[in-house]
Amino acid sequence: MISNTNKFKQLAEEKQSRIVNACISEFAENDYETASMNTVVNQAGISKGSLFNYFQSKSILYNHIYKLALREVKTYLRKVRDETAQLPFNERLSKIVDSGVQFIGEHPRLARIYFRLVYSGDSPNREKIVTELQAMSEEYLGNIIQDAMDRNELDPNLDKTQSVFFLDAVLNRFLKEYHEVMNQRSQDTFDKEEWIKGITKLFTKGLS
Amino acid sequence: MISNTNKFKQLAEEKQSRIVNACISEFAENDYETASMNTVVNQAGISKGSLFNYFQSKSILYNHIYKLALREVKTYLRKVRDETAQLPFNERLSKIVDSGVQFIGEHPRLARIYFRLVYSGDSPNREKIVTELQAMSEEYLGNIIQDAMDRNELDPNLDKTQSVFFLDAVLNRFLKEYHEVMNQRSQDTFDKEEWIKGITKLFTKGLS
DNA sequence: TGATAAATTGACCACCTGGTCAATAGTGCT
DNA sequence: AGCACTATTGACCAGGTGGTCAATTTATCA
Numbered sequence: 001m002i003s004n005t006n007k008f009k010q011l012a013e014e015k016q017s018r019i020v021n022a023c024i025s026e027f028a029e030n031d032y033e034t035a036s037m038n039t040v041v042n043q044a045g046i047s048k049g050s051l052f053n054y055f056q057s058k059s060i061l062y063n064h065i066y067k068l069a070l071r072e073v074k075t076y077l078r079k080v081r082d083e084t085a086q087l088p089f090n091e092r093l094s095k096i097v098d099s100g101v102q103f104i105g106e107h108p109r110l111a112r113i114y115f116r117l118v119y120s121g122d123s124p125n126r127e128k129i130v131t132e133l134q135a136m137s138e139e140y141l142g143n144i145i146q147d148a149m150d151r152n153e154l155d156p157n158l159d160k161t162q163s164v165f166f167l168d169a170v171l172n173r174f175l176k177e178y179h180e181v182m183n184q185r186s187q188d189t190f191d192k193e194e195w196i197k198g199i200t201k202l203f204t205k206g207l208s
Numbered sequence: 209m210i211s212n213t214n215k216f217k218q219l220a221e222e223k224q225s226r227i228v229n230a231c232i233s234e235f236a237e238n239d240y241e242t243a244s245m246n247t248v249v250n251q252a253g254i255s256k257g258s259l260f261n262y263f264q265s266k267s268i269l270y271n272h273i274y275k276l277a278l279r280e281v282k283t284y285l286r287k288v289r290d291e292t293a294q295l296p297f298n299e300r301l302s303k304i305v306d307s308g309v310q311f312i313g314e315h316p317r318l319a320r321i322y323f324r325l326v327y328s329g330d331s332p333n334r335e336k337i338v339t340e341l342q343a344m345s346e347e348y349l350g351n352i353i354q355d356a357m358d359r360n361e362l363d364p365n366l367d368k369t370q371s372v373f374f375l376d377a378v379l380n381r382f383l384k385e386y387h388e389v390m391n392q393r394s395q396d397t398f399d400k401e402e403w404i405k406g407i408t409k410l411f412t413k414g415l416s
Numbered sequence: 417t418g419a420t421a422a423a424t425t426g427a428c429c430a431c432c433t434g435g436t437c438a439a440t441a442g443t444g445c446t
Numbered sequence: 447a448g449c450a451c452t453a454t455t456g457a458c459c460a461g462g463t464g465g466t467c468a469a470t471t472t473a474t475c476a
Contacts, residue, residue: 159402170378206409
C-alpha cells in the first residue's frame, strides 16, 4: 500500500518489459512534457487505466524509468573503473571514454534519456537529479584524478573540483556528439580513436 | 506580401518591443513546445488574432526571436575578438570567457534561450540551427586558436577541429553553469576569476 | 461628415493532454 | 455453479493547445 510501484512489480515479467520498453522509447523520443501517456499505453498494448493503476502519475513513471537508466549507467561506470584501477591516467581515461561510447552503442535510448535529462528542460525533480548526477561525477572522476595525482601523473596542486568539471564537460559533450552522429549522420567520417587520443592528450598535458 | 514579418516591422516601435519582450520571456522560461502563445498574447497586451497576423505560426515567431538573440550574441563576440586581437592566447581566452559572463549578466533571458536551444529539445529547425552555431563556433574559436598557433603559443601540429571542440565544450558548459548559478544559488561561493584562470591554464598547457 | 479600407479583436474550432472511475472481465475458492 | 475479490478497460472529464475568421474598431481621405 505504501509503495504503489509494487503493483507494477507484481505483474508478469513479459508485461513489465513491454511497458518499460514503451516508456523508454517515448521518453527517449520526446522530452518530459511532450511525451504522451497515450502513446505509451498504445505502444505497450495496455489500457490507460492500467498504466495509472501501476504508476499514479506521469512524473512517478518518469522517475521509475530514469532510475532504471541511471542504474544501468552506474553499473557500467563502476565496472570500467575497477577494471582500470591499475592503469596509468591516460590509458585509464581512454578506457573510460571508450566504455562510454560502447554504452551508447548498446543502449542508445537510455543514453538519449540521459542527455535529455542533463542538458535539457523540465523533467520533474530535475534540479535534485542533476545535483545527484553532479555528485556522482564528482566522486567518480574525482577518484580517477586523485589516483593520478597520488602517482604524480598529474599536478599534485590541481584544483580537483575544477579539473573534474572540465573533464566532465568534455566527456559529456563528446559522448553527446557521438550519440548524435551515430543516430543520424554519416558515421564513417567519425574517427573515434583519434578523438579519444585527443581527449587524453588534452588532459594529461593540461592537468600535469 | 512575400515576407510577412513586414507587417510586424511596420508596427509602432513601442508595440514591437512589447511583443518581443513577451516572447523573450516566454521562450526563456519554457522550451518551444511548452511555451504558450496565449501567454505571449496576454503579456504583450494584444489579441491572439494580431499575433498570428504578424507571425503566421509559432515556429515562425520562434525563428524571429532566436535570430534576434543570435544577432546579439554575435555582436558581442565580434567585439571582444577584435578588441583582443593583439593579446597573447591566455589573456585573450580570459577576456573571451569574461565577456561571456558579462553577456549572461546583461541578457539573462537571451542566454537562457540560447542554452535551451543548444542543449535541449525540440525547437523547430533545431538541427539546422545547431549546425549553423557549430560553424560559427568553429570559425570563431578556430581563428583564435590559429592566431595562437601562428605565434607559436600553441602546438603548431594541433588538430584544430578537435581543439575547437574541446574549447567550445568547456566554455559552453562553464557559461551554462554560471548562468544557472546566477539564476538561483548562492552567488557568493562562485569565484569567477579562479575559474577563468583554471580554464585558460588547462588550454594553454593542454594545447601547447 | 461619411464612405472606404485597414487593423484589431476574441469567440470559436478541432485536437490533444494527464488523469478518473463505473463497468466489465478474469481468477480462485467452496 | 455461484460467490467474492481483483485486474483491466476505455469512455469521459476539465483544461490547455495552435490557429481561424466574421465582426468590430480605428485610420484615411474626399
